[in-house]
Amino acid sequence: MATHAPSIPGAPGKMTAEQIWSVEAGERRPVGVIHIVILALLIGIGFVVGAFGSISFPLGFGVNFFWTGIAVQQVGAIWFGAWGVLAGTIFPFFSNAVAGTPFYISLAYVPANAVQAFLPAWAFRFFKADPRLQSGRDYLILLATMIVSSAFGALWSPLVVLRGFGLLTTESVPLFIWGWFGGNVIAGLVFNFILLKALSGVVIRTPSFVKRWLS
Amino acid sequence: MNKTLLGYVPEQSPIYAVHPFVKLFFLLVVSLFPMFIASPEWNLALMLFILGLMWLSRVDMRVLRIYVPMVISMGSVIFLSYTVLGGVHPEFGLAARIAGVNIYWERIRDASVVYARILPMIFTMVFFLSTSRERDVIVAMRSVRIPFVVTYVFAMALRAAGMVLEDFQIVRQAEQARGFDTAGKSIPYRIRKYVMYMIPLFALSLRRSEEFANALLARGYAFTGEASRVKRADYVLTHYSFRPADLLLTAAIGLAFAALLVLRFGFGYFELERSWFIAWLKTALD
Amino acid sequence: MAPIIEIQNYSWRYSYAKMPALNGINLIIEEGAFVGIIGPNGSGKTTLAYSLDGLIPSQYRGIKQGAVNILGREVEAYPAGALQKLVGVVFSDPEAQFTAMTVEDELVFGMENLGLSVPEIRERLEWVTELAELGQLLEKPPYEISGGQKQRVALAAVLAMTPRVMILDEPTSMLDPVSRKRVFDVLVRLKEEQRNTIIVIEHNLENLASLADRMILLSNGELLLEDETHAFFEKMDLLLENGIHPPGAMLFIHRLMQEGYYASRLPLTVDEAAACLTEVVARLKPPGPASSRG
Numbered sequence: 162m163a164t165h166a167p168s169i170p171g172a173p174g175k176m177t178a179e180q181i182w183s184v185e186a187g188e189r190r191p192v193g194v195i196h197i198v199i200l201a202l203l204i205g206i207g208f209v210v211g212a213f214g215s216i217s218f219p220l221g222f223g224v225n226f227f228w229t230g231i232a233v234q235q236v237g238a239i240w241f242g243a244w245g246v247l248a249g250t251i252f253p254f255f256s257n258a259v260a261g262t263p264f265y266i267s268l269a270y271v272p273a274n275a276v277q278a279f280l281p282a283w284a285f286r287f288f289k290a291d292p293r294l295q296s297g298r299d300y301l302i303l304l305a306t307m308i309v310s311s312a313f314g315a316l317w318s319p320l321v322v323l324r325g326f327g328l329l330t331t332e333s334v335p336l337f338i339w340g341w342f343g344g345n346v347i348a349g350l351v352f353n354f355i356l357l358k359a360l361s362g363v364v365i366r367t368p369s370f371v372k373r374w375l376s
Numbered sequence: 377m378n379k380t381l382l383g384y385v386p387e388q389s390p391i392y393a394v395h396p397f398v399k400l401f402f403l404l405v406v407s408l409f410p411m412f413i414a415s416p417e418w419n420l421a422l423m424l425f426i427l428g429l430m431w432l433s434r435v436d437m438r439v440l441r442i443y444v445p446m447v448i449s450m451g452s453v454i455f456l457s458y459t460v461l462g463g464v465h466p467e468f469g470l471a472a473r474i475a476g477v478n479i480y481w482e483r484i485r486d487a488s489v490v491y492a493r494i495l496p497m498i499f500t501m502v503f504f505l506s507t508s509r510e511r512d513v514i515v516a517m518r519s520v521r522i523p524f525v526v527t528y529v530f531a532m533a534l535r536a537a538g539m540v541l542e543d544f545q546i547v548r549q550a551e552q553a554r555g556f557d558t559a560g561k562s563i564p565y566r567i568r569k570y571v572m573y574m575i576p577l578f579a580l581s582l583r584r585s586e587e588f589a590n591a592l593l594a595r596g597y598a599f600t601g602e603a604s605r606v607k608r609a610d611y612v613l614t615h616y617s618f619r620p621a622d623l624l625l626t627a628a629i630g631l632a633f634a635a636l637l638v639l640r641f642g643f644g645y646f647e648l649e650r651s652w653f654i655a656w657l658k659t660a661l662d
Numbered sequence: 663m664a665p666i667i668e669i670q671n672y673s674w675r676y677s678y679a680k681m682p683a684l685n686g687i688n689l690i691i692e693e694g695a696f697v698g699i700i701g702p703n704g705s706g707k708t709t710l711a712y713s714l715d716g717l718i719p720s721q722y723r724g725i726k727q728g729a730v731n732i733l734g735r736e737v738e739a740y741p742a743g744a745l746q747k748l749v750g751v752v753f754s755d756p757e758a759q760f761t762a763m764t765v766e767d768e769l770v771f772g773m774e775n776l777g778l779s780v781p782e783i784r785e786r787l788e789w790v791t792e793l794a795e796l797g798q799l800l801e802k803p804p805y806e807i808s809g810g811q812k813q814r815v816a817l818a819a820v821l822a823m824t825p826r827v828m829i830l831d832e833p834t835s836m837l838d839p840v841s842r843k844r845v846f847d848v849l850v851r852l853k854e855e856q857r858n859t860i861i862v863i864e865h866n867l868e869n870l871a872s873l874a875d876r877m878i879l880l881s882n883g884e885l886l887l888e889d890e891t892h893a894f895f896e897k898m899d900l901l902l903e904n905g906i907h908p909p910g911a912m913l914f915i916h917r918l919m920q921e922g923y924y925a926s927r928l929p930l931t932v933d934e935a936a937a938c939l940t941e942v943v944a945r946l947k948p949p950g951p952a953s954s955r956g
Contacts (some may be wrong), residue, residue, distance in 0.1 A: 194599050195589040195721065201529045205536025206577065209544070227567075232574065245474050252533075259505065261446050262408040263497030268596050324410075328490050330483070333457030351567055352574060360582070365679060368721060369585055379803065510763045539757075566747065590717055591759035594751040596775035596823060598743035606743075606777035611770045614780055626913060642751060 163271045178291035178299070181365055181373055190376040193340035195369045196244050203241065203248035204255070207233035211256030214348065228344045230256055232352035234274065236306065236370040238282035239292055239357065240364050242371030249278025269322040275316035275344065280310035286373075294354065303357070381505040381513070381534075389507075391433035395622040396512035397519040398629075403504040405629050412640045416492035423496040426503050435506045441504060451491050458487035471661045481661060485654055509660035510534045515616050524608055525599065532588075536581070543580050547573050568637055666827060666859050667691040669712060672728035673883075674709055674718060683709040685883040687728070691861070693826070698870045698891070698932035699863045702905040706829075707863045710880065711831045713737070714861070716745040725799020726777060733829070747776060750825035754832035754884060756812030757805065765807070766800040772823040786822045794818035794848050809937050817848055827859045828852075834866060842869065868909045871895065872931045873914050879904060895928050911935035 184190060189272040211230025229305060230253060238245035253274045281303060285292060290302040319337035325330045364370050378385055378392075383389060391399075406426075410419050459479045466481035508516075510531065517527040551569070577636060598604045639645040648654055669689040675682040683846060684706045688918050691697055707807040712718040713730050730737045732748055740748075750772075753759045755927075762768040769790060773783045792902040793799055799807055804815060813833050824876040829848075834842040847867040852858060853873060864870045877894035881904045887897055895901070895908060898916050902908075908916070911932045918924040923942050929935040 169546050187563075192599065193589070193721070194592050194597060195585065197525065197529060197599050198532065198585045198592065201532030202536045204529070204533035204582050205538075206535045207583055208533065209540045210574070227575075229570070255533075258501050261443055261501065262451070262499045263494060264403065264501060265411070265497075316426045327486075328454070328494070330458050330462050330486070332463035336457065337463060351571060355571055356574060356578060359573040360578055364582065365581070367582065367586065368723060369582070369589075506812040511767070514763070532761070535760075535763070543806075586721075587753065587755065587758035588761075590712075590721065590751075591753065592715060592761055593713060593721065594746060594753070594759070595761060595819065596743050596746040597761075597771075598775075605742070606775065608774045609778060609783055611774060611780060611782050611783050612767055 176365070178289045178295070179290065182286055182289050184372055190372065192376045193368075196241075196376065198369070199241050199369045200248050203233060203237045203245060204252045206254030207237070207248060208259070209254045211253055212259045214256075214344075224261040225339060226344045227348050230346050231277065231307075231311075231345045231349045232335075232356055234278045234312075235281045235349060235355055236356045239285050240361070240370060242282060242376075243374040244371065246275065246278040246282055250275040254266065254297040266322060266326060266328075268317055269326070273322075274364045276313045276317075277310040280313075281306040292357055292365065294358050294361070300354070303353060304350075307346055307353065311342050311345035311349070314345065315339070378509055380507060380509050385436075385507060387432050389434040391507045393476065393621070394625065395519070395618050396508065396516035396615055397618065398500055398622050398625045399504060399508055399512065400516035401522075401626055403500055405633050407500050408494050408633065409636060410493040410513055413493070414489055415646050415647040415653065416488050416646045417493040417651060417653040418646055419496050419657045420653075426496060430499075430503050430506065433503075433507050435503075439506050440502070443498065447495070447498065450494065454486045454491050454494070455484075458483045458490070480538070482659065484596065484661065485599055485657065488654070488657065489648065511612065518613060519616075519618070523606075524610075534585075540577060544573060546576055549578050559565055615637050664693055665690045666693040666733060668729075668731040668734075669713075670729045670731070671709070672713065672730055673726070674713060675725045677723040677725075677770060679724075681883070683724075683883050684713070687885050689878070689885060689888065691859060694857045696860045696873055696875045697862070697878060698867075698874035698876070699861060699878045700865070700867065700870075704832050705789055705880040705884075706883040707880055708831055709883075711751060711829045714749045714829055715749045715828070716725055716740060717751075743775070746825075748825055749818035749824065749827045749829065750823055751819050752813070752828070752830040754814050754835045756809060756816050756836070756946065759816050760804040760812070763803060764800065765796060765802055765804055765956045767799075768804055768815055769796075769819050769822050772819055776823060786824070791817040793821070793851060795844075808841065809837050810844055813837060813845050814843070816849060817845065821852070825858065827861065829861045829863070831863045832865065833862070833921050834869075842866065846870075846873070865906070871909055871912065879906065891930065892927055895930070898928075915939070 182325060207230050211228070211234050214229035216225060228261055230238075233252065234249035236245075238249050241248075252269055253270060254267045257270070258264065284290065284302050284306045288298075288302055290299045292299075294300055294303070315338045318332050323337060324331065324334055378387055378389075406422075409422060413419050413422070427440075460477055462480060462483040463480070464478065465480055468482040471481040471484055472479040500589075513534075514527050514531050516531065518524070551572070568595055640647075644650065667690065669687050672684060672687040673682045674684045687710070699707050700709065709718065712722070714732070714737070719726050719738065720742075732740075732745065737745055760768055762771050766787070769787055770783055773786060774795070778786070791800065794815050794817060795813060795881070796811075796818055799811060799815070804812060807815070814837075815835065817830070833846050837845065846855070849860065849862070850873065852860060862870055871891060874891050877887075877889065878885060879894075879901065886904065887894060887900060889897075893911060898908065898913075907913075909930075909932075912928055912930065912935065915924060915929055915935050915938050918938075924938055924945070926938070926941075929938050
């Protein structure tokens with residue numbers, strides 16, 4: 162009898178966070194076409210959702226008061242590991258482009274977007290937080306990573322990118338820092354928790370769910 | 377009409393005679409021009425040139441309407457950031473004092489320079505998006521030997537974006553059929569509604585990922601293993617030939633950039649001191 | 663004909679499912695056969711299709727027992743991408759299986775994955791375009807064409823890879839009757855001109871019954887009936903018990919058989935049914951009066 166990806170003990174509803182993230186002995190999790198597809202789909206969703214945020218609530222240069230793309234960036238990375246991080250790094254480039262942010266400015270935002278995607282994904286795996294948000298600890302880890310990662314993004318982008326390109330004065334930088342930070346955290350508060358709560362139970366059962374970083 | 381990334385362009389448009397690589401090269405190189413030009417009049421002239429190219433390419437200029445609010449708001453943000461939020465600088469020349477806030481000439485000048493820089497960058501991107509079909513972007517990427525998996529992910533992402541937009545319309549229509557409509561409603565209401573849209577959109581996309589992966593596998597596509605190392609014929613490239621005119625255009629763009637650098641760094645052209653617009657603006661504000 | 667597909671005591675249970683989707687399936691399909699698979703929803707038809715193409719178990723988690731052999735080799739023994747050169751699948755949702763920007767790119771994608779050269783691709787492209795009548799659609803994006811056109815594109819895209827086995831999983835479920843007929847017209851041509859083994863999973867039997875050489879009935883993951891088409895439909899009671907709706911004309915003649923008016927072979931098409939009815943009416947017509955002419 163051949164068993165493929167030995168079943169995780171118990172139904173998904175009874176799985177602990179530890180079990181969700183642990184790869185069982187003998188469990189095969191090959192990287193496959195599904196991961197490439199997930200990468201592309203996340204870029205596509207992020208493109209649409211991010212562009213919506215960029216066009217609807219602009220502050221300028223791709224900085225927004227309420228950036229809906231953060232949900233795809235962070236939730237996608239939590240569920241799909243490196244594929245989500247990669248997608249979260251890439252899609253803002255396209256959503257910003259459609260919203261009119263110049264090419265090289267969008268390119269310079271890449272580190273900020275990479276960190277915003279990476280940190281929640283890393284924290285959930287490192288601290289074995291439950292993506293279904295079953296306890297206060299899970300909520301706290303998500304909130305903390307949202308705040309820290311958005312803070313990095315908010316410092317990198319206005320300070321390094323916009324000031325570096327000479328697009329802002331020193332005095333106006335705080336406005337953009339708070340705009341970036343607030344725009345991400347507020348949108349994250351609205352979308353991230355609900356998405357994780359509503360869909361994680363389904364996602365962890367799919368072959369595309371990533372336990373480690375690649376599969 | 378042929379569908380481009382940002383609208384439609386008639387089949388008779390001369391832009392189709394240009395190899396997609398040239399369009400990509402134009403985007404990458406011409407986007408850099410404003411970084412080396414401080415004089416607003418030159419950047420505005422570049423912007424007008426790009427708009428002229430759009431018109432020549434028979435792009436439906438109504439696509440620019442989407443960007444008018446954004447351009448205006450960006451301009452407002454830049455000017456506010458530089459003037460009202462520009463801080464106190466006694467060393468600068470005072471141009472005006474409004475409601476107790478000092479507005480300095482240097483800040484107005486710098487804001488004008490920055491705004492004039494941003495505009496051609498934006499329209500270079502708009503020109504590219506409105507004259508390039510999805511296939512063109514793939515061909516451009518394959519022409520410069522970007523690995524197939526990268527170009528294919530990009531192509532799938534474009535497809536996915538289209539499908540998400542369609543799904544969004546369907547979900548929205550279903551909501552409207554139930555009497556939920558965001559038009560004229562408050563922002564918190566709208567945000568709540570968009571949260572409700574996001575969940576089915578994500579769920580639909582996840583389901584689709586499985587079907588899409590199956591379809592790719594059924595077509596013999598593999599990401600790992602021997603099958604992934606098959607030499608692909610790149611059949612789509614057979615529809616495009618890089619003609620002498622394309623070579624000429626590419627060379628012209630490259631030479632224009634080189635000339636810009638020489639004039640800028642060798643002879644001091646495009647600097648603020650030589651800008652008649654800045655001189656005129658100073659006179660007007662004095 | 664040598665068997666191209668051999669399934670031996672095959673069972674598959676998806677992870678998190680309590681019951682197996684397929685249970686103890688034994689099946690041999692010979693090369694060149696046109697086989698129809700029917701069954702109520704949830705009977706395991708799609709699972710069987712995926713098992714033949716190697717999607718199960720490579721893409722799905724579960725527990726497998728038994729063997730699925732294509733050309734004498736277990737599906738799992740084929741390296742990634744190799745089985746798909748032999749077995750092609752057309753899925754029920756045409757929208758979900760498009761991988762390219764234009765119809766032409768869609769047709770060409772599979773051939774590029776096989777590593778074919780440009781001249782070979784060009785030749786096959788011409789062939790499938792003519793076969794599936796797609797000449798006017800090559801430059802169009804797949805999402806801008808009708809449902810029937812989409813399915814013909816999907817069919818042609820798989821056919822261009824010239825698989826030895828073609829599996830069509832409910833290819834006409836989302837189509838109107840006219841589009842459905844056009845898809846089956848392509849299948850008729852395939853059957854007449856090519857030697858592919860064709861397996862069609864369908865609910866709608868109007869078009870399938872007349873094409874299939876053999877029919878299979880699946881129910882609750884089990885193979886209940888497998889036979890040559892005429893003999894298959896003789897077991898009408900079993901089919902009706904399992905929620906199968908044979909073509910109306912066939913059902914009508916079956917009723918006549920039950921009433922004792924007809925006792926010969928069950929018709930598969932409307933024309934055959936009309937011939938049966940003519941025969942029945944002729945037998946029932948009372949002899950006319952002797953001619954008084956002359």
